[in-house]
Amino acid sequence: MRDLTARILDPMAEAGGQLSALYPDKYIYDVAGFPKIRAKDLVRNPLEQVEPFDPIFSSEERAETLAPQEDGSFLVITSARRSYRSRAVIITAGVGALEPRRLDAEGVDRLEHKGLEYAVRNAEAYRGKRVLIIGGGDSAVDWGLTLKDLAAHVSLIHRRETFRAHGATVNRLIAAAEAGELELLTPYELKAVLGEEEVREAVIVHKQTGKERSLNVDAVLALTGYVSRLGPIAHWGLELEKNRIKANTRMETSLPGVFAAGDITTYPGKIRLIAVGFGEAATAANHAAAHAHPKLRVDPGHSSGPSRTPRWRVRASSIESASA
Structure with a gap:
């Protein structure tokens, strides 16, 4: 102009x-x-x-x-x-x-780009899949709300009870979890990603009790910031x-x-x-x-x-x- x-x-x-x-x-x-x-x-x-x-x-x-x-x-x-x-x-x-904040867990480096990603570039790639999302910021929460309508199942884990994302979207996430539209797990961290040629399983651990839990997943999205x-x-x-x-x-x-x-x-x-x-x-x-x-x-x-x-x-x- x-x-x-x-x-x-x-x-x-x-x-x-x-x-x-x-x-x-x-x-x-x-x-x-x-x-x-x-x-x-x-x-x-x-x-x-x-x-x-x-x-x-x-x-x-x-x-x-x-x-x-x-x-x-x-x-x-x-x-x-x-x-x-x-x-x-x-x-x-x-x-x-x-640069993404990379996870320190077993199998992460080996399975990167084989089901484990640090960003979502094509939402349709997750249609009908079992997805684990890791993170507590806006990106993790927003993608949890978006993918719940595309994926077969969405689990979201965060290492804290509280989230850093905007309050309105966190409230939507909690409401979606209460309605059974996705699974919300806190305070959990990723311990391992398992699979031969691609992601097939994720092992998560409770931060307070140390109890482990295995999730059958097709994709892991590590949205923990940059x-x-x-x-x-x-x-x-x-x-x-x-x-x-x-x-x-x-x-x-x-x-x-x-x-x-x-x-x-x-x-x-x-x-x-x-x-x-x-x-x-x-x-x-x-x-x-x-x-x-x-x-x-x-x-x-x-x-x-x-x-x-x-x-x-x-x-x-x-x-x-x-x-x-």
Whole structure:
């Protein structure tokens, strides 16, 4: 809407970050205007929305270095050994590079991708199967509620009596368990996963009594969270707080001309919701536009009103080179 050019660097093969990589089929309930929407649809809609503005997508390229230049621009060098120059940079790196919290139990490593997974990429793959879900956060609870209508049987175990997920969905989970729609077992941990070529059985142990129990299962979903790492961003000279980039109300970082939005940011009162990230992205984009070209006013007005933006092309990534 500001008539700038933009290049999007994404280390993944497809856009969408966690929504595409970790839970594309999961419903999201807290985005304004959508009573519920699958994560993959929430990704597809903005891609369609931005298509008429011709953004440049550079997939499977990770930004490795960020170097301020004498003229005030920035040179970004990527994992593909390409370099891009821009007048402003916006970092929307989510929670950084994600690695699942791996289980420490017998048979886990041997049966990974043979019935044991750390993410759900296709809900239909579990239709008619006996599924064990491990975890107590939003992902585990949400998938328990989703798969109970697809799977032949769903058991969910958590090592604590209390859950970290949103209260409303925890109440739905408890109600589903009381109605016999799924099995809820607390406080239990996984002791072993058994099977030759694929998962056939899981052994769980009660945290307080030590009593073991065997479950006949076709699939184990270890949804116990992820460990995040900033990667190269940690070395760009940005002011950080607990592996997140400190930003002000204009979404400016400690480096003039570098902005940030979404889960990668932190500031007093920060709420980590997708809906909040949308607003932060709009704030960052408009302040980045004004930084890239000072003649642009920060407030663009409403998209339904007459344009007050001068008609010029501001090159957001004007120089591209590739080394051998």
